[in-house]
Amino acid sequence: MTREPSPFEYLGSAESRWAHYQPWLKSIGYSLRRRYQPNWKASWITSGIPEDDSEDSLVLNFRALVLDATRDSDGRRVCLKLLPTRTKELPIWKYLTSPERLSDPRNHSVPLLATHPLPDTDDKVLAVMPLLLAYRVLRFETLGELLSCLYHLVQGLAFMHEHNIAHLDLCHQNTMLDPGSRLFPKGFHPVRPLLHVANPQSPKVTHAPHSCRTLARVTYYIIDFGESVQFESFEAREYITGAVGHDLDVPEFATNDPYDPFALDIRAMGDMLYDAFYEPFRGYKGLEAVMPIIKEMQRDSPKERPSAIDVLSKVHSLLEAQTLTSLRTPLRGIREDLDRVTDDARKYIYEARVKRYHPIQPPIPELKTEEVEPMTLVAKILGRLRLLF
The missing domain is CATH 3.30.200.20 (Phosphorylase Kinase; domain 1)
Incomplete structure (x- = not known):
């Protein structure tokens, strides 16, 4: 044959x-x-x-x-x-x-x-x-992981805008994370990260073990400046024309009128984050406090959208209002049962507490947060028992 x-x-x-x-x-x-x-x-x-x-x-x-x-x-x-x-x-x-x-x-x-x-x-x-890997390569296990991602991405956009650069193609494809050596401790395949080659002498790929964002302390990056524009100064900023980027369903592109490229960035990031956090098949429950920030970014009127630094300030305030307990709250998918918490999530949260890792990783120096106290022996034993049942 x-x-x-x-x-x-x-x-x-x-x-x-x-x-x-x-x-x-x-x-x-x-x-x-x-x-x-x-x-x-x-x-x-x-x-x-x-x-x-x-x-x-x-x-x-x-x-x-x-x-x-x-x-x-x-x-x-x-x-x-x-x-x-x-x-x-x-x-x-x-x-x-x-x-x-x-x-x-x-x-x-x-x-x-x-x-x-x-x-x-x-x-x-x-x-x-x-x-780098796609920033959604793994699910967000806790509220702290999601809010950390939100903060650092908005911070990166605010930095670009501070330097009078509009990205103009903010989307899932251009938002990445650096897994370091701990997110996939045995490595990953660059085309399909959930697989890896266990034996370098063999071409066989198998499941790639992974940890979580908190334990790996991943960092987030914005890539691809192929559509970006830079102005010499704040005073030199001007409106531009033409549809650019992946997010074409925005009010600015409904006409041929010139538009503010920085306000467009806010809308594009808002659309991207709304899809990441609230999309019915991959989104999460319990994010009511985040929704107002995202909705402000998605306003149809560019003049009514907040600046990147204003969004960052709102996320900063939201983070400071959280307790360690709330930041450690396991996230549940929109399509998951209310009481379902994965065994992996329980294990990750317990390990992070034992190691005294703050739920916000990498740390945000300007953020005033509760100090992570060491677990008592009794708490460690009880935590270990909960993982078994």
Whole structure:
């Protein structure tokens, strides 16, 4: 019986470009996964491992303008991106991630680690950044995790606006987290993070164990400045025209009138966060206190929307009004039973208490919060027993 070839046995056109660059990338210190090595052949043809369980069957999207890699000098996992040289994306990115601005903890722009001219064209340049994951890769386990995410994302937007930069493409795809080494302690596959390669000598992928945002102390980043605009000063700001970004269902785009790009950012982030927190299939219960802030960001009139710094102030006040108990409250999905709390959530909350981790991670220095007291021996024993029943 003749075996029917799988379409994933062949590289797509965008993938082929990365494979073509492989020798050059290796020469400047970056290694690619096996799929992009010279003369690659699909491992599942001869390994006996099913295609769906084979690491090299996991492919990029059809555009493939980004690709994961390993930096040979230190083994760091990075992301490579092909950037056009005739746009403002690279200058704005360099501005936001200069050493001076990167040292500001309010800056949540993804760091630009390096740039390299391509060997075969001047139209694009290779940009190198940390390998990040979608900010919703795992559910929010507690109210504190969700509010921390909200605070840091708004803080990052306020920082950009302070520097007279409007992002203009705020969306789920451009909102990321850095998992560090603790969110997926045994690693993750960059295409499907809930999988990992347990044995480097084998292409087989298995379930990737994970912890939670509190224990991993993840950091949040805004990426992709391809649509962004920068003004020389606050006084030099001006209205712009044209529909841009992923969020096209906004009042500004209903006409051809010029609009305020900074107010558009507020609406786009509000729409994104509303979808993340309240969408019927992935949203959460018990977020009534957050809703007024999101709704203000979503106002149809741009002039009635708060500024980024005003939104940040409201989130700050909301956080300071919380107790440790409320911040540790397990979140339940909108579609979950009222009394359902996952075993994982109980385990994570208990472990965080034992380690004296505050429910807001990473810490917010300007936030006045209760101090996390050490657990008594009795509390530890009772907590451990609750995990068993």
